[in-house]
Amino acid sequence: MIPSLPRPAWLRGATACYLAAFLVFLFLPLVVVGVFAFNDAPYPAPPWHGFTLDWFRGNEAAGRTGLFQDEELLGSIWTSFEVAVWVTLLSVAVGTTNAFLLERFRFRGQQLLSVLILVPLVIPGVILGISILAFASRLAGLAENWFGWEAEFLRPGLPLVVLGQFSFMATIATLTISARLRRFDRTLEEAALNLGASRAAVFRTILVPYLAPALVGSAAICFIMSFADFNTTLMLVGADAPLTVMMYGRMREGASPVLNAVSLFLMVASALLALSLLRLSQKRNDVSAPPAA
Amino acid sequence: MSAAWRARAALAALLAPALLWLGALILLPHVELAVLSLRERIGPQQYAASLSQYKTFFTEPLYWHIFVRTALVSCVATLFTFLATFPIAWIIAKALRGRAGALLFIVCLVPFWVSETVRTLGWMILLRESGVLPSLLVKLGITQVPVEMLYHDATILLGLVYTNMLFMLVPLVSSLESLDDALIEAAYDLGASGWSILRTIVIPHAAPGITAGAIIVFMLTLGNYLTPALLGGKNSEWFTEQIYTQFITRFNWEQGAAFGFLLLGLSTIMVMIGLRLSGQRFGDVMRRT
Amino acid sequence: MSADLFAREVLKRFGAHTAVDSLSFSVERGSFFSILGPSGCGKTTLLRMIAGFLAPDSGDISIGGRSMVGVAPNRRPVNMVFQQLALFPMMSVGENVAYGLARRGVARAERERKAQAMLERVGLANAARKRVDELSGGQRQRVAIARSLVLEPTLLLLDEPLGALDLKLREHMKIELKQLQAAFGTTFVYITHDQSEALVLSDHVGVMNQGRFEQLGTPQELYYQPQTPFVAGFVGANNRIVGRVELLDGDIATVATDQGWQVHGRRHGALSVGDAVEAFARPESCLLGRQSAELPAGLPAHVGIVQSLLFDGANSAVLLEEERTRREFRIALPQTGQFADLKPGEMIRFGFDPQRAAVFPARPGAAGQAG
Numbered sequence: 001m002i003p004s005l006p007r008p009a010w011l012r013g014a015t016a017c018y019l020a021a022f023l024v025f026l027f028l029p030l031v032v033v034g035v036f037a038f039n040d041a042p043y044p045a046p047p048w049h050g051f052t053l054d055w056f057r058g059n060e061a062a063g064r065t066g067l068f069q070d071e072e073l074l075g076s077i078w079t080s081f082e083v084a085v086w087v088t089l090l091s092v093a094v095g096t097t098n099a100f101l102l103e104r105f106r107f108r109g110q111q112l113l114s115v116l117i118l119v120p121l122v123i124p125g126v127i128l129g130i131s132i133l134a135f136a137s138r139l140a141g142l143a144e145n146w147f148g149w150e151a152e153f154l155r156p157g158l159p160l161v162v163l164g165q166f167s168f169m170a171t172i173a174t175l176t177i178s179a180r181l182r183r184f185d186r187t188l189e190e191a192a193l194n195l196g197a198s199r200a201a202v203f204r205t206i207l208v209p210y211l212a213p214a215l216v217g218s219a220a221i222c223f224i225m226s227f228a229d230f231n232t233t234l235m236l237v238g239a240d241a242p243l244t245v246m247m248y249g250r251m252r253e254g255a256s257p258v259l260n261a262v263s264l265f266l267m268v269a270s271a272l273l274a275l276s277l278l279r280l281s282q283k284r285n286d287v288s289a290p291p292a293a
Numbered sequence: 294m295s296a297a298w299r300a301r302a303a304l305a306a307l308l309a310p311a312l313l314w315l316g317a318l319i320l321l322p323h324v325e326l327a328v329l330s331l332r333e334r335i336g337p338q339q340y341a342a343s344l345s346q347y348k349t350f351f352t353e354p355l356y357w358h359i360f361v362r363t364a365l366v367s368c369v370a371t372l373f374t375f376l377a378t379f380p381i382a383w384i385i386a387k388a389l390r391g392r393a394g395a396l397l398f399i400v401c402l403v404p405f406w407v408s409e410t411v412r413t414l415g416w417m418i419l420l421r422e423s424g425v426l427p428s429l430l431v432k433l434g435i436t437q438v439p440v441e442m443l444y445h446d447a448t449i450l451l452g453l454v455y456t457n458m459l460f461m462l463v464p465l466v467s468s469l470e471s472l473d474d475a476l477i478e479a480a481y482d483l484g485a486s487g488w489s490i491l492r493t494i495v496i497p498h499a500a501p502g503i504t505a506g507a508i509i510v511f512m513l514t515l516g517n518y519l520t521p522a523l524l525g526g527k528n529s530e531w532f533t534e535q536i537y538t539q540f541i542t543r544f545n546w547e548q549g550a551a552f553g554f555l556l557l558g559l560s561t562i563m564v565m566i567g568l569r570l571s572g573q574r575f576g577d578v579m580r581r582t
Numbered sequence: 583m584s585a586d587l588f589a590r591e592v593l594k595r596f597g598a599h600t601a602v603d604s605l606s607f608s609v610e611r612g613s614f615f616s617i618l619g620p621s622g623c624g625k626t627t628l629l630r631m632i633a634g635f636l637a638p639d640s641g642d643i644s645i646g647g648r649s650m651v652g653v654a655p656n657r658r659p660v661n662m663v664f665q666q667l668a669l670f671p672m673m674s675v676g677e678n679v680a681y682g683l684a685r686r687g688v689a690r691a692e693r694e695r696k697a698q699a700m701l702e703r704v705g706l707a708n709a710a711r712k713r714v715d716e717l718s719g720g721q722r723q724r725v726a727i728a729r730s731l732v733l734e735p736t737l738l739l740l741d742e743p744l745g746a747l748d749l750k751l752r753e754h755m756k757i758e759l760k761q762l763q764a765a766f767g768t769t770f771v772y773i774t775h776d777q778s779e780a781l782v783l784s785d786h787v788g789v790m791n792q793g794r795f796e797q798l799g800t801p802q803e804l805y806y807q808p809q810t811p812f813v814a815g816f817v818g819a820n821n822r823i824v825g826r827v828e829l830l831d832g833d834i835a836t837v838a839t840d841q842g843w844q845v846h847g848r849r850h851g852a853l854s855v856g857d858a859v860e861a862f863a864r865p866e867s868c869l870l871g872r873q874s875a876e877l878p879a880g881l882p883a884h885v886g887i888v889q890s891l892l893f894d895g896a897n898s899a900v901l902l903e904e905e906r907t908r909r910e911f912r913i914a915l916p917q918t919g920q921f922a923d924l925k926p927g928e929m930i931r932f933g934f935d936p937q938r939a940a941v942f943p944a945r946p947g948a949a950g951q952a953g
Contacts, residue, residue: 002387002388002474002477002478003388004474004478005477005478005481011487015380015384015388018380018381019380019381019384022377022380022381023400025455026401026404027404028415028419029404029412029413029414029415029416029418029419029455030404030407030411030412030415031415032415032418032419032425033411033414033415033418036418043423044418045418045421045423045424045425045428046423046424046425046428047428093310094310094311094314097306097307097310097311098307098310098311100307101304101307101308101311105303105304105307107304113311113315116315116319117311117315119315119319120318120319121509122508122512122560122561122564123319123557123560124512124513124515124516124533124556124557124560125516125518126516126518126533126536126537126553126556127326127516127536127553127556127557128319128322130326130536130540130546130549130550130553131322131323131325131326131553132318132322133540134322134325134326134329134546134550135317135321135322135325135326136322138325163318164318166314166318167314167318167319170314224406227408228407228408228409228410230408230409230410230518230519231516231517231518231519231533234518234537235537235540235541243410244408244409244410247410247411247414248410248519248522248523251410251413251414251417251523252522252523255417255418255421259414260414260418263407263410263411263414266407266408266411267407267411270406270407271403271406273406274403274406
């Protein structure tokens with residue numbers, strides 16, 4: 001119960017125990033992944049054989065291919081990065097136009113549109129993937145039959161992966177950005193006009209700075225989720241596998257500590273991103289810290 | 294006059310990306326999927342309208358079995374997710390609150406910044422026969438030999454609960470935070486016990502958050518692929534794997550499309566039931582998460 | 583006389599509701615003009631039309647001699663202090679003040695210098711680098727004014743800017759506003775529903791009701807020579823007595839209430855015996871006496887029963903009921919402390935100079951209790 005009401009001792013004790021157990025449950029998998037990136041053994045399993053950096057720096061001569069030498073893994077990180085950049089740009093752009101569409105205009109069918117915009121979130125990612133795959137392949141077939149045009153980008157591959165991820169992340173960006181736009185005090189716009197600002201200047205000097213936390217926040221969410229997406233990506237992937245698909249393939253083949261190494265790299269990278277966002281939002285002294293991914 | 298024209302032009306400019314996105318990436322692909330699922334290959338490059346894809350599903354017990362199993366396990370996983378996160382949400386929103394609560398909240402969100410693949414890797418290292426927990430059990434003398442803890446239904450359940458907890462925690466915390474402490478104090482003052490306060494004050498107030506969380510978690514669990522595939526191995530029998538097999542491995546798109554629609558239908562029906570039970574609107578629920 | 587603001591037959595309708603009804607007035611250069619009225623009287627609509635956020639349905643507004651028809655709000659020589667101030671939270675105080683200069687393309691060094699100079703003039707020399715939310719309510723007020731005045735507008739509009747402040751600060755800011763206006767010499771157009779703000783601050787006040795000006799004049803004129811019963815009731819405290827004309831003697835009318843209580847006051851407008859009227863007598867124009875002899879000879883005397891003593895320092899008053907008709911009446915207590923010992927239930931005599939009371943033809947539907 002809440003602190004202002006008396007609580008029996010056993011309840012306090014049980015609460016503390018549960019909290020501790022929950023935190024262990026939460027972090028144990030991550031800790032284990034991190035620790036075994038440094039185990040001097042060919043499998044990420046106990047017992048502990050001593051500390052090594054082989055799984056980062058090792059090369060084939062040493063019999064262990066570390067992360068920094070593993071062209072395939074490094075390539076897939078780069079692939080994921082490229083995909084994430086595109087997905088983020090597209091999602092934030094469309095999220096912004098959608099936010100203005102929903103918050104600043106009134107038109108027939110708006111209610112319907114605002115519900116449709118939410119739909120991608122409740123369609124399982126696998127189905128988003130196969131439907132886009134099927135539709136793109138239909139378009140590619142038509143292009144070939146009618147114009148004799150080889151539409152390579154409509155075949156499984158990175159362009160389709162980008163579109164597939166964008167199809168539901170645009171919703172997330174829309175929700176984040178329009179929530180902030182809704183709270184905007186429109187007299188600020190009037191005040192700026194009154195001080196002589198043009199429409200364009202109002203947008204640039206008032207609206208964009210106001211929306212910035214939501215833009216940055218939703219960009220971060222899209223970037224991270226794109227890096228982490230598996231379901232949709234798996235259905236649309238071609239020859240170049242992004243990191244999650246690559247890791248999945250290797251995890252099915254068998255365990256190697258190099259996967260721990262790349263995982264640790266991901267953890268550190270997301271932690272840094274999260275921290276810098278936190279710093280940014282504190283500096284702005286704004287309560288719009290990015291919501292969780 | 295020109296102002297009205299400008300407003301129309303602006304509206305059109307903003308509508309275009311939204312319609313392009315929803316039309317080309319959501320609506321038309323699903324129409325295509327529907328068309329695929331309703332035809333049958335009768336020869337090379339030759340197709341006829343048919344319900345045979347759906348007929349296969351209903352006549353083949355294996356598919357049926359996997360479908361029902363996926364639905365049931367998803368329901369159980371959603372329930373467990375709720376039970377596991379509710380006390381934590383309560384601690385964050387009511388017991389600690391303020392800075393300590395916010396800090397705990399952030400700490401609880403941290404693991405979800407890392408991809409599901411990495412988190413699943415952690416569970417595999419922990420649970421496989423040569424993994425951390427089995428060897429710990431041997432060391433403690435609880436088991437004679439290491440036991441395989443992967444590839445059980447319980448393992449799949451654990452992984453599913455773990456991977457989607459965040460989507461329950463966030464709406465729960467925000468709905469509990471909006472509960473006025475004075476209501477709890479008033480109920481206590483009027484003689485209610487802790488249990489009856491929970492039942493008559495807290496749960497009804499948090500119901501929208503619980504529904505929102507349950508809908509999202511159920512949907513994500515149902516559509517999950519990675520966790521059942523890796524933690525359940527060959528025994529996972531998860532419906533998304535059937536879709537993948539038909540679509541990618543066997544290249545039987547017609548069958549895969551029908552399976553996709555069946556999964557989508559199941560997910561939609563469950564979401565509707567959830568909304569009906571709690572008397573909420575779809576848009577409101579989605580905006581909560 | 584040169585007018586900075588000139589409105590001619592300005593009309594604005596919202597559906598069937600006429601918010602501003604064919605209003606014409608002018609505001610002299612360098613003066614402090616207030617528009618005083620209850621909420622919903624159309625004053626905000628009028629202000630927004632002057633600022634350019636609304637277009638009048640008909641009529642013309644000209645500012646500094648130039649017609650503003652079709653001129654966008656960002657091209658008008660008018661600046662506005664908003665009700666909630668609308669300071670930009672994403673900018674520092676200095677950036678807020680320099681905002682309008684930046685939009686005019688003034689070079690950075692120049693606008694920083696001007697903003698700093700303006701902040702110094704409003705007593706915020708060290709605030710330029712602060713964030714808006716680090717300032718107190720009164721300081722924000724001054725930033726909002728500085729932000730507008732730095733642009734040297736022909737006209738400064740103020741939309742109830744003191745409404746959000748607490749009482750003490752509001753009293754203080756009233757004085758500060760008046761001093762600022764005197765120091766800058768800019769024409770201020772101020773809207774408020776608070777009659778005390780309007781009286782203290784203004785050179786001229788327009789009392790607005792239902793989209794029209796009831797009376798336009800100096801604060802003194804409004805207070806001592808109200809032209810309509812609305813103004814008499816809205817500006818300052820007043821006792822209102824509803825009745826019929828019983829007798830007309832020169833400019834003095836004798837008014838009798840339904841229960842037969844007779845009072846006397848100066849007539850306004852065309853009145854004849856039997857007309858329904860409203861009479862007003864200000865609390866401070868009434869005199870008290872324990873005996874009839876204490877009241878000046880010749881003053882019509884009434885008898886009242888003390889209901890309660892309303893102690894409020896210099897604004898203390900006694901609330902009493904006329905003996906026979908039980909009509910409530912409010913009388914200011916003299917500053918000498920005399921009558922401070924009145925007790926509820928006590929009988930007391932009171933009277934007021936008929937020349938200082940006003941009798942108007944009753945407004946339609948105005949019968950009822952004193953306001």
